[in-house]
Amino acid sequence: MIRLDKVSKTYQVGDETVHALSTIDLAVAKGEFVVVVGPSGSGKSTMLHIIGGLDSPTSGRVIIDGRDLSQASDRELSRYRNGSVGFVFQTFNLHPTYNALENVALPLIFSRVSPKRRLDLARQALETVGLAQRAGHRPNQLSGGERQRVGIARALVAQPKIILADEPTGNLDSKTGGRIIELLLRLNREKGITLFLVTHDLDIAAHAPRALFMRDGVIVEERRG
Amino acid sequence: MRFSDLAAMSFSGLWRRRLRTSLTILAVVIGATLIALVISLGNGLQSFIVDQFGLMVPQDSLTVSTVERAFSGRGGPHEITVTEVEIPQPFTQQDVARIRATPGVERVDFAMATPALYISPQDSERKFSLLATTGPDYEVSLRQLVAGGYFAEAASGQCLIAYDYLDAFGWADTESALGQQVIITVGKLNPYDRDTNQYSFTVVGVIQSTLNAAEVLIPMADAQEMARYYQDNPRLYTEEQPGFLLKVKVADATIIDRVARDIEALGFFTITPSEILDEINSVFSVIQIGLSAFGVIALVVAAIGIVNTLLMAIHERTREIGVMKAVGATKGTVRLMFTMEGAALGFLGGAVGVGLGYVLGQLLNIIGSQTFLSGFPNFQMSVFPLWLIFGIIALTTAISLVAALYPANRAAQLDPVEALRYE
Numbered sequence: 001m002i003r004l005d006k007v008s009k010t011y012q013v014g015d016e017t018v019h020a021l022s023t024i025d026l027a028v029a030k031g032e033f034v035v036v037v038g039p040s041g042s043g044k045s046t047m048l049h050i051i052g053g054l055d056s057p058t059s060g061r062v063i064i065d066g067r068d069l070s071q072a073s074d075r076e077l078s079r080y081r082n083g084s085v086g087f088v089f090q091t092f093n094l095h096p097t098y099n100a101l102e103n104v105a106l107p108l109i110f111s112r113v114s115p116k117r118r119l120d121l122a123r124q125a126l127e128t129v130g131l132a133q134r135a136g137h138r139p140n141q142l143s144g145g146e147r148q149r150v151g152i153a154r155a156l157v158a159q160p161k162i163i164l165a166d167e168p169t170g171n172l173d174s175k176t177g178g179r180i181i182e183l184l185l186r187l188n189r190e191k192g193i194t195l196f197l198v199t200h201d202l203d204i205a206a207h208a209p210r211a212l213f214m215r216d217g218v219i220v221e222e223r224r225g
Numbered sequence: 226m227r228f229s230d231l232a233a234m235s236f237s238g239l240w241r242r243r244l245r246t247s248l249t250i251l252a253v254v255i256g257a258t259l260i261a262l263v264i265s266l267g268n269g270l271q272s273f274i275v276d277q278f279g280l281m282v283p284q285d286s287l288t289v290s291t292v293e294r295a296f297s298g299r300g301g302p303h304e305i306t307v308t309e310v311e312i313p314q315p316f317t318q319q320d321v322a323r324i325r326a327t328p329g330v331e332r333v334d335f336a337m338a339t340p341a342l343y344i345s346p347q348d349s350e351r352k353f354s355l356l357a358t359t360g361p362d363y364e365v366s367l368r369q370l371v372a373g374g375y376f377a378e379a380a381s382g383q384c385l386i387a388y389d390y391l392d393a394f395g396w397a398d399t400e401s402a403l404g405q406q407v408i409i410t411v412g413k414l415n416p417y418d419r420d421t422n423q424y425s426f427t428v429v430g431v432i433q434s435t436l437n438a439a440e441v442l443i444p445m446a447d448a449q450e451m452a453r454y455y456q457d458n459p460r461l462y463t464e465e466q467p468g469f470l471l472k473v474k475v476a477d478a479t480i481i482d483r484v485a486r487d488i489e490a491l492g493f494f495t496i497t498p499s500e501i502l503d504e505i506n507s508v509f510s511v512i513q514i515g516l517s518a519f520g521v522i523a524l525v526v527a528a529i530g531i532v533n534t535l536l537m538a539i540h541e542r543t544r545e546i547g548v549m550k551a552v553g554a555t556k557g558t559v560r561l562m563f564t565m566e567g568a569a570l571g572f573l574g575g576a577v578g579v580g581l582g583y584v585l586g587q588l589l590n591i592i593g594s595q596t597f598l599s600g601f602p603n604f605q606m607s608v609f610p611l612w613l614i615f616g617i618i619a620l621t622t623a624i625s626l627v628a629a630l631y632p633a634n635r636a637a638q639l640d641p642v643e644a645l646r647y648e
């Protein structure tokens with residue numbers, strides 16, 4: 001379902017060429033849970049961005065359900081990000097003046113869903129992450145864990161096939177972080193959403209069904225549990 | 226993206242930085258108010274002049290002269306080659322006959338200059354300035370009567386006086402003015418000749434003040450006599466000596482241009498009322514455009530402010546733009562959002578500016594009607610037609626929309642990955 005075919009990404013920083021990804025080959029089936037581990041600068045975020053259609057590879061192909069993302073237009077990529085992928089960020093990236101419900105509904109604005117239906121779907125997504133009672137709160141009135149739940153609800157609201165979580169527990173204490181991981185795993189299990197989880201936490205990697213270890217833009221080790 | 230969502234997002238973006246937004250809008254308001262006021266005052270003055278013109282010049286009459294522009298003096302000394310063109314020549318009896326014979330011409334009158342020194346109420350030593358005028362019936366009857374009636378064309382010793390004389394002469398009201406005697410004193414063309422002659426008139430009507438607030442209208446026979454005395458020329462304004470200007474009335478206003486062409490074909494020069502109006506209107510257009518330029522300069526400065534405001538907004542909201550792209554906003558959508566924000570600044574500024582201009586204009590109307598314009602109850606200093614209101618809002622919206630294009634495009638081109646990483 002997700003296939004990376006000799007994907008490379010290089011940046012130009014001054015006179016130096018940085019290889020963020022070097023000829024990555026990867027195939028991930030529908031509903032898989034993949035943990036990506038590696039030091040910072042190892043290319044794990046770049047890989048996530050490329051799978052999510054937020055970044056494009058310098059060379060190679062990204063095939064999602066048989067379609068090549070590297071050939072897609074801005075409009076097609078936007079539609080893909082809108083309906084097929086949900087991003088969960090380390091820093092939550094919530095809109096400060098919107099309440100939880102409005103934040104969750106944001107992606108649906110860009111797919112022209114009517115305001116009423118939008119809020120209904122957002123409420124359902126908030127229920128799924130167990131935050132329905134906080135729908136009217138702004139991000140600064142929510143705890144870190146709650147904010148990340150809003151972030152996950154936003155990633156969920158358009159019923160995507162893939163969730164890309166980039167160090168979602170990086171700004172949370174370990175107990176709250178554990179609950180967030182549990183929530184993501186539940187979504188993966190119950191809804192069959194393919195889940196990519198980038199983390200520093202080797203403990204999570206040790207218990208994951210599939211873990212990729214990255215360094216310097218290369219997958220150096222792959223472990224299946 | 227739905228238009229309602231687009232509008233809501235743009236306004237919420239502006240609302241978050243209320244102070245900055247209002248300052249940016251203020252600059253637009255200043256430009257819009259300036260333009261609105263200048264054009265509305267121009268409109269007021271223009272319609273005033275045009276109305277006044279309509280009270281003085283009949284639509285079915287034209288003025289004929291022997292030279293194109295009687296007073297168009299050229300710079301330095303130059304040789305006169307075509308005498309009859311370069312030195313004003315008076316009309317001859319034959320000229321008048323030829324004009325009178327032109328098809329469509331109903332009547333021809335001499336346009337008489339009526340020189341008078343001053344006017345006094347009977348049995349008074351006080352002297353008042355005046356501008357004595359005369360004309361045929363169809364011209365006199367254009368004046369708006371406040372009281373009394375017009376004199377007959379062939380009458381003599383009767384006059385119509387402007388309303389303002391009541392105050393000057395100390396007459397209590399319009400009714401008491403009727404039947405009063407006034408004396409107009411006429412001197413001589415030759416300033417060394419100190420002789421004067423007095424002509425007595427009965428006031429038969431009071432007319433509304435026009436641009437010429439000191440107008441005294443007298444019958445043509447009296448004007449003729451006064452002119453002859455003034456110039457010491459007993460044959461002036463007869464068929465043999467018609468003078469320099471003729472008033473030609475045509476059978477119908479619709480054929481006036483055709484008649485004017487026919488008369489010009491005889492070798493004379495004509496001015497029709499619509500030509501004069503065109504000239505007035507074009508002068509006003511030039512003045513309005515010229516003064517509006519200040520407003521436009523203010524708007525250009527405001528547009529720079531809009532560019533600045535939007536660039537700052539984009540800088541502040543870089544991460545938000547990244548998130549929007551991550552959740553499915555296209556480049557076009559992002560571009561549209563910021564273009565909309567810019568256009569909203571212009572729209573709001575234009576709307577407030579027009580409103581402010583309107584209020585200031587009405588204020589001037591009220592102040593004016595109670596002070597220096599009290600004699601002209603129908604005159605509005607500031608006139609706001611609908612096109613002006615919508616035109617200015619459209620102008621400010623368009624200018625700010627154009628100003629928004631560059632920042633909006635920058636926002637659209639932001640790399641979402643870098644935008645999300647932006648601190």
